[in-house]
Amino acid sequence: GAVVSQHPSRVICKSGTSVKIECRSLDFQATTMFWYRQFPKQSLMLMATSNEGSKATYEQGVEKDKFLINHASLTLSTLTVTSAHPEDSSFYICSAGRDRRGILPETQYFGPGTRLLVL
């Protein structure tokens, strides 16, 4: 158990367009999911915490109007990169912790990542 999927795995888009990335927990429920960004040979940088049924919590420096997050259900969170520009090209990874009846999850289960290239 504890499988997280992401779709698409790779996407190429033109500058100025919007791209939506889906993150699903396949065999468990996750009240909270996380979105990370990773540049080559760099660490995972937390962008935002996605909360089911409420607004996402963004990390300092992350534009909430540019990176729209929706946590529609206990198994699905989406990240939309609006008006994408070449500098948004990166590897986007989501993760989720298995809900444990009010206890904060410890281990994060990561999706396979989405490679975004903006031309």
Next chain:
Amino acid sequence: SQKIEQNSEALNIQEGKTATLTCNYTNYSPAYLQWYRQDPGRGPVFLLLIRENEKEKRKERLKVTFDTTLKQSLFHITASQPADSATYLCAHTTGGSYIPTFGRGTSLIVHP
């Protein structure tokens, strides 16, 4: 702010040897540390979690130690294999927050 430091240089070892990776943290002790494996172009995969009151944790060929005095965790892979070649990430979580802070990772290359 808390910093997680991992050796940025790749670790090259021969197959069959024990690989030892280091994770150092500054400031306050984490409630627990986690180790993840990340292959190129893939998301991290959870390996082991060790709490601040634990000295050592094992799982098959993997062993993690936690020294709060040295502010350091060591990650060992015994009888290493070429398939163990990957980047290994250390993640630190403090009490009261379940959001981990990740190090940059150390690349391990096991030569046949």
